[in-house]
Amino acid sequence: MTLRFLTSGESHGRGYLTVLEGFPSGLAVSLERLREELARRRRGYGRGARMGLERDVLACWGGLRDGFTTGAPLGFVLENTEWEQWRPVLDPQGVDPEQAEARGVTRPRPGHGDLTGCLKYGHGEARNALERASARSTAAWTVAGTVARILLEGLGVRVRGAVTGLGGVEISPPETEDQWLRARGSELGCPREEDEAPWRRRVDQAREGGQTLGGTFLVSLTGLPPGLGSFAEWDRRLDGRLAGALMAVPGIKGVEVGDGFRLAALEGGQAHDEIFPAPGGFCRRTNRAGGLEGGMTNGEEVLLRCAMKPIPTLGRPLRTLDLRTHEAVEAQVERGDVCAVPSACVVAEALAAWTMACAAAECCGGDRMEELAGRFEELRERGRWER
Numbered sequence: 001m002t003l004r005f006l007t008s009g010e011s012h013g014r015g016y017l018t019v020l021e022g023f024p025s026g027l028a029v030s031l032e033r034l035r036e037e038l039a040r041r042r043r044g045y046g047r048g049a050r051m052g053l054e055r056d057v058l059a060c061w062g063g064l065r066d067g068f069t070t071g072a073p074l075g076f077v078l079e080n081t082e083w084e085q086w087r088p089v090l091d092p093q094g095v096d097p098e099q100a101e102a103r104g105v106t107r108p109r110p111g112h113g114d115l116t117g118c119l120k121y122g123h124g125e126a127r128n129a130l131e132r133a134s135a136r137s138t139a140a141w142t143v144a145g146t147v148a149r150i151l152l153e154g155l156g157v158r159v160r161g162a163v164t165g166l167g168g169v170e171i172s173p174p175e176t177e178d179q180w181l182r183a184r185g186s187e188l189g190c191p192r193e194e195d196e197a198p199w200r201r202r203v204d205q206a207r208e209g210g211q212t213l214g215g216t217f218l219v220s221l222t223g224l225p226p227g228l229g230s231f232a233e234w235d236r237r238l239d240g241r242l243a244g245a246l247m248a249v250p251g252i253k254g255v256e257v258g259d260g261f262r263l264a265a266l267e268g269g270q271a272h273d274e275i276f277p278a279p280g281g282f283c284r285r286t287n288r289a290g291g292l293e294g295g296m297t298n299g300e301e302v303l304l305r306c307a308m309k310p311i312p313t314l315g316r317p318l319r320t321l322d323l324r325t326h327e328a329v330e331a332q333v334e335r336g337d338v339c340a341v342p343s344a345c346v347v348a349e350a351l352a353a354w355t356m357a358c359a360a361a362e363c364c365g366g367d368r369m370e371e372l373a374g375r376f377e378e379l380r381e382r383g384r385w386e387r
Ligand SMILES: Cc1cc2nc3c(=O)[nH]c(=O)nc-3n(C[C@H](O)[C@H](O)[C@H](O)COP(=O)(O)O)c2cc1C
Pocket: 048, 111, 112, 113, 133, 134, 135, 138, 249, 250, 251, 252, 253, 310, 311, 312, 313, 335, 336, 337, 338, 340, 343, 344, 347
């Protein structure tokens, strides 16, 4: 069994549809929980005006009855509350030509999908491209990922995230459970209060200069048994699948597993996590591998670090070409975010959860949650190896 999801929708369109398939019956899914993660995804000092104007209005279309999955495909609708204003520009059956022209984007923004989207799909201006390239779609992904996260929680697996750098101001990763918890609730995704003020100053400084920022964040998954994923084929390797999922978050340019790039400079004797006997089994004293060896979970914490590039829409625009006149111009200035790293972290948590839930479902199968949970527990037992 595998899980899959598809979405349809545009950034300023009517909203997003998300259809999820392959979930077992009997999983308790609370819409409030989905709304909580959607609210987290909107967070962040440095997000633009739109976050204040709009709400994520979520409804379930199918697959849930009285709070439990039935085994049927799950459908969710996320309405865009600004749709009526945009209808003349984006109506599926007849737009107002004047309004569509006025909202055309002919000066593509370097760093966004505008130019290549036009070339690829044959559009004369970038409205169609940016509507689907926009990270607004990550709200729909967050819905799917949160259902996966709820499934993982039912198996005793936890997913956490924390921001570790904004605009070059790096901080140390969370060290305690309280710091992870603080990061979860903080609008900056920040594990420690004292680290927030320098980040806010950095965002203010960028905004005043018409600039934007990127940053770094961590995603952690704990409570995993050894043996999810496989080395049997390249596309079953879980490190590749997780990195691919996180790399798909708009703006992410780097993903590191465990000590990642730092391992390259070490000798083997310093780089690997030695295995020691422990009462009833074995243990590790380090986790440089980030919980993944041979394309499989090894039972340690899975730790992934992502780097996000600065937002491409700048108040002080970059040089580009006009798609109609081919003259050198400045890129289109749209309202936008100065920094979206804390939001991207929530999306990455959701996609990491999705990928891990797929691996769990593939490994343990089952039409009912109790079957999946039972087999997952067997895997855990096996992994204990009398630990
Ligand atoms: C939550 C979130 C919000 C974003 N907000 C904006 C924005 O307001 N303006 C913008 O130009 N890019 C924004 N981006 C980044 C673009 O979506 C991204 O840079 C673009 O899709 C190209 O990324 P890629 O080259 O990694 O695919 C945002 C990204 C995320 C994850």
